Amino acid sequence: MDRDESRRGVRLARRRVGLLPRPAPRVRGGRWSDPVSTAIDDDLWSAIGEPTRRRMLDLLLAEQGTATTLSARLPVSRQAIAKHLSVLERVGLVTATTSGRERRYDVDDAQLARASAQLAQVGAAWDARLRRIQRIAERIQHERDAAAPHPDERETDEHQQNESEERNDG
Numbered sequence: 001m002d003r004d005e006s007r008r009g010v011r012l013a014r015r016r017v018g019l020l021p022r023p024a025p026r027v028r029g030g031r032w033s034d035p036v037s038t039a040i041d042d043d044l045w046s047a048i049g050e051p052t053r054r055r056m057l058d059l060l061l062a063e064q065g066t067a068t069t070l071s072a073r074l075p076v077s078r079q080a081i082a083k084h085l086s087v088l089e090r091v092g093l094v095t096a097t098t099s100g101r102e103r104r105y106d107v108d109d110a111q112l113a114r115a116s117a118q119l120a121q122v123g124a125a126w127d128a129r130l131r132r133i134q135r136i137a138e139r140i141q142h143e144r145d146a147a148a149p150h151p152d153e154r155e156t157d158e159h160q161q162n163e164s165e166e167r168n169d170g
Contacts, residue, residue, distance in 0.1 A: 044115055047091045052076060053084050057107060060094060064106045 047053055056070055067085060071078040085105055088094040092111040096103045 041091075041118065044091045044093070044111075044118070047087050047093060048115055050084070050087075052080075053088055056081070056084055056088065057093065057112070060105055060107045061112075064104045066102050066104055068102075070105075 048057075052074065055074060059065060059070060059073060067078050067082045070085075071081045074081065076084075085094060085096075089096055089105070092108055093115070094105045095108050096105050098104075
């Protein structure tokens with residue numbers, strides 16, 4: 001057994017016991033094999049993570065566009081726009097239709113909804129984590145407050161200790 005086969009076996013074993021997530025569905029023929037899945041997809045997030053691509057999606061949501069029309073509205077070259085469009089098309093966020101020599105791009109609403117659902121899922125998971133951290137911090141603070149004497153109690157204890165010392169001295 002070579003090294004790659006060994007690593008593959010370990011990955012499969014970890015996936016079976018729930019230590020690794022299932023891989024995201026793959027694109028087949030320009031369409032997602034599982035369009036309603038909300039499994040986190042690194043390629044999709046990588047595509048959305050680039051600011052120019054997000055701006056392109058905003059423009060394409062308003063109306064269809066070509067690489068030329070988008071480059072006129074963005075501060076990047078037509079070639080850069082074409083590369084960004086190919087990334088967006090590869091992950092299924094935009095679809096292209098050919099009209100003569102032009103390729104017109106439009107946002108795929110289903111895939112954009114999938115990306116939004118993933119964002120909501122990640123946001124909810126982080127909100128839950130932050131709430132747990134807050135509860136832990138509050139519990140620790142409550143335990144510290146309960147263990148520490150109240151400021152009035154400290155003054156009373158010090159006063160009683162001083163009176164006791166004065167009686168012992170006198």
